[in-house]
Amino acid sequence: MHTQSSVTKEIRSKVRNIRRELPHEQRLKAEHGIYQQIKKHPKVSSAKHIAIFLSFDGELNTKPIIEYFWQQKKSIFIPIIHPFNNDHMFFLRYDEQTELTRNRFGILQPKLDVRNIIPYKKLDIIFTPLVAFDERNYRIGMGRGYYDRLLAGYQQTDIYPIGLAFTCQKISYIPNQPWDVQLPEIINA
Numbered sequence: 065m066h067t068q069s070s071v072t073k074e075i076r077s078k079v080r081n082i083r084r085e086l087p088h089e090q091r092l093k094a095e096h097g098i099y100q101q102i103k104k105h106p107k108v109s110s111a112k113h114i115a116i117f118l119s120f121d122g123e124l125n126t127k128p129i130i131e132y133f134w135q136q137k138k139s140i141f142i143p144i145i146h147p148f149n150n151d152h153m154f155f156l157r158y159d160e161q162t163e164l165t166r167n168r169f170g171i172l173q174p175k176l177d178v179r180n181i182i183p184y185k186k187l188d189i190i191f192t193p194l195v196a197f198d199e200r201n202y203r204i205g206m207g208r209g210y211y212d213r214l215l216a217g218y219q220q221t222d223i224y225p226i227g228l229a230f231t232c233q234k235i236s237y238i239p240n241q242p243w244d245v246q247l248p249e250i251i252n253a
């Protein structure tokens with residue numbers, strides 16, 4: 065029998081492969097399109113505190129957009145995995161001087177310094193990584209529920225989450241779980 069969760073796992077593994085194997089030329093073109101959409105986004109333009117992620121596993125390259133944000137004097141924050149409670153993540157300031165280290169998944173993250181932690185509710189925009197998304201803006205992530213927990217109840221805050229993805233990560237229907245968060249917007253190209 066196919067359980068919902070085995071379907072989700074299958075989608076995750078297939079789309080992770082597609083994302084990793086996106087041909088270089090197509091990737092660059094799509095990234096350019098995504099950067100343009102981000103740059104002309106009114107909510108992003110007015111944001112002060114922006115959470116984004118450092119790319120891995122074939123995710124679109126966020127470094128050029130982070131550099132653009134630095135030029136715009138925006139404060140940038142990157143998720144880090146909680147050192148004792150691996151189910152939780154929080155956000156640390158990231159600027160040109162920040163030292164990075166690899167977490168247990170091999171993803172670069174700022175070195176933990178409590179002075180650089182931002183309380184989640186102070187974030188204006190949370191650029192959200194995802195593996196697959198559908199027409200309704202449901203998403204499948206890397207499978208540990210970090211962003212589902214983080215974004216649960218975001219509607220009651222001033223936070224605006226925006227998914228970032230290649231269009232090749234779009235599928236027609238994601239069998240969503242009760243805790244899955246529907247994003248208000250997913251920028252893709």
Ligand SMILES: Nc1nc2c(c(=O)[nH]1)N(C=O)[C@@H](CNc1ccc(C(=O)N[C@@H](CCC(=O)O)C(=O)O)cc1)CN2
Pocket residue numbers: 117118119120123143153168169171193194205206207208209210211
């Ligand atoms: N760039 C980026 N940073 C991010 C995320 C992301 O999706 N993208 N995350 C979004 O949530 C969090 C990390 N989530 C992750 C969840 C699972 C695995 C992963 O590779 N799991 C392996 C098993 C590895 C293990 O358990 O040690 C696997 O599924 O094969 C990686 C990251 C925080 N940082």
Ligand SMILES: Nc1ncnc2c1ncn2[C@@H]1O[C@H](COP(=O)(O)OP(=O)(O)OP(=O)(O)O)[C@@H](O)[C@H]1O
Pocket residue numbers: 193194203204205206207208209210211212213216241243244
């Ligand atoms: N709001 C929540 N409260 C409690 N547990 C949650 C919540 N959201 C997700 N979880 C737990 O996290 C686990 C992983 O969820 P799921 O497979 O939907 O993650 P995902 O969306 O792929 O990953 P991510 O959100 O990290 O990108 C689930 O087993 C679920 O029990």
